[in-house]
Amino acid sequence: MAKRTLSEKLALLADAAKYDASCASSGGERRSSRDGAGLGSAGGAGICHAWAPDGRCVSLLKILLTNFCIYDCAYCINRASSRVERARFTVDEVVQLTIEFYRRNYIEGLFLSSGIIRSPDDTMAEMVRIARTLREREHFRGYIHLKTIPDAAPDLIAEAGKWADRLSINVELPTETALRQLAPEKSARTIHGAMAEVRARAEAARDRSHRGARPARFAPAGQSTQMIVGADPATDGQILSASSRLYADYQLRRVYYSAFSPIPDASRQLPLTRPPLQREHRLYQADWLMRFYGFAAAEIAPPSGMLDLEIDPKLAWALAHRGLFPVNVNRAPREMLLRVPGFGTRSVQRILEARRHRTLRYEDLLAIGCVVRHAEPFITLPGWSPRALPDAANLRARFAPAPAQLSLF
The missing domain is CATH 3.20.20.70 (Aldolase class I)
Structure with missing residues (x-):
């Protein structure tokens, strides 16, 4: 050679x-520039x-x-x-x-x-x-x-x-x-x-030592680690449980998820096709919920063990627990605000800081940076009430992507 x-x-x-x-x-x-420099x-x-x-x-x-x-x-x-x-x-x-x-x-x-x-x-x-x-x-x-x-x-x-x-x-x-x-x-x-x-x-x-050195x-x-997704029959629930244990046992900074990609001369033990990339994306979203939003792995994965590919895991959890909603934005504890779709960690912190000084209204959520369209069915505050929370099927249809239209060409 x-x-x-x-x-x-x-x-x-x-x-x-x-x-x-x-x-x-x-x-x-x-990225190009006009003079090539x-x-x-x-x-x-x-x-x-x-x-x-x-x-x-x-x-x-x-x-x-x-x-x-x-x-x-x-x-x-x-x-x-x-x-x-x-x-x-x-x-x-x-x-x-x-x-x-x-x-x-x-x-x-x-x-x-x-x-x-x-x-x-x-x-x-x-x-x-x-x-x-x-x-x-x-x-x-x-x-x-x-x-x-x-x-x-x-x-x-x-x-x-x-x-x-x-x-x-x-x-x-x-x-x-x-x-x-x-x-x-x-x-x-x-x-x-x-x-x-x-x-x-x-x-x-x-x-530090006793002398401060x-x-x-x-x-x-x-340290971080990586898991291959889709090369074996493990469910998303099993993957998230494994990640949760790794975070707890070894204080990892990140667990990365890599969708299996078929390789040349592959073993018969491996699947012939790769899992949908959306599955990898949903696992990252679920991982974020465990690390920053207070969710446990067992809460995120549905009974089937597989995350919903059409809607994000936080919304899927909220739809499965409609009895906990709507929440009062001016009274709900931080832990519950973090579970509202459309509320991120920063927006929740801003809500907590702002409501110490005044009663928040609907328009305040827009200024704070909440994704109000996602939050509307799950919250109540002066200036907004969802009245009757729609059933799960209607709410899911509101947020799930529309099916792709077939083309003759």
Whole structure:
């Protein structure tokens, strides 16, 4: 096989990294200017976008160290038995790409994952060397996110957290049964043990000594994980329950959901078609309800176990609990206001602050920023009353998207 150029490696290993959603990547279009000048790029191989906790959009170089892998996970395009083209970066090549992209203002950080080469320890050691070289030799102060290999030695995970801003360990699938069937070389116990190790070290890094000195930094942006949706029979309820346990047990910053995409030479154990992308979207909405709106996983998933694809999970919950509505906006506690469709966390906080000083009216909700059209059937206040709350079928028809019209062409 002919030796690949750096550009060829970049094209292969950036494309191979697209299946990992755990850096919150999104697509972007190249913006042009009249004179062709300007800094930065939203396109190009390996460049993706992530969002910082304060809402800033951060451009990252998102690549694999290699797509060679000794594991044979049925759902992975880079599994050992796959016939994809293979490539591998050296440590210095990844460092060079990161620095050159950064100097050209294309990126603000690096997201690095990898297939398993030789052994988990060997692979993790190379990834750590990249991060350490960027920090120590190149004095790189940008964002670094390392995909941690759960089978790697604890000392390597500890060093990874020393140089990286965030670590992530993919749980891959929502149930242990599915993991045993589709990724027999991986162990849920090992994955959870590595997550516990990251949590313990992160907590230790936040504790000051009795003299007030702080210990060495460790992954200050926390840890995240990813679950594949639709590669196994797990319901949305099972997925949300698994996520809820992960948040509680390991203090994850995010659980990312990635809709399964059929791959070449796929195992017969895998579905032939991908799940609807709307399912992934509804899971993210449900995840948001668990993290910021006080919902429990068991409340969100209906008895069928599957989220409604036509309406968002908050509205679906409100329709299933019509007896709790309408709520009095001027008297209802925060917990109930957060369950009103059309009320977000910021608008609820503004409502609570404003009603300390005056009685709120319908027009005040518009000024506060509530999505009043969605909230109208579920609230009462001076200037508005829904009178008789319509039945669930009529309310659902009001908010569900209209069916697409058939075309003769």
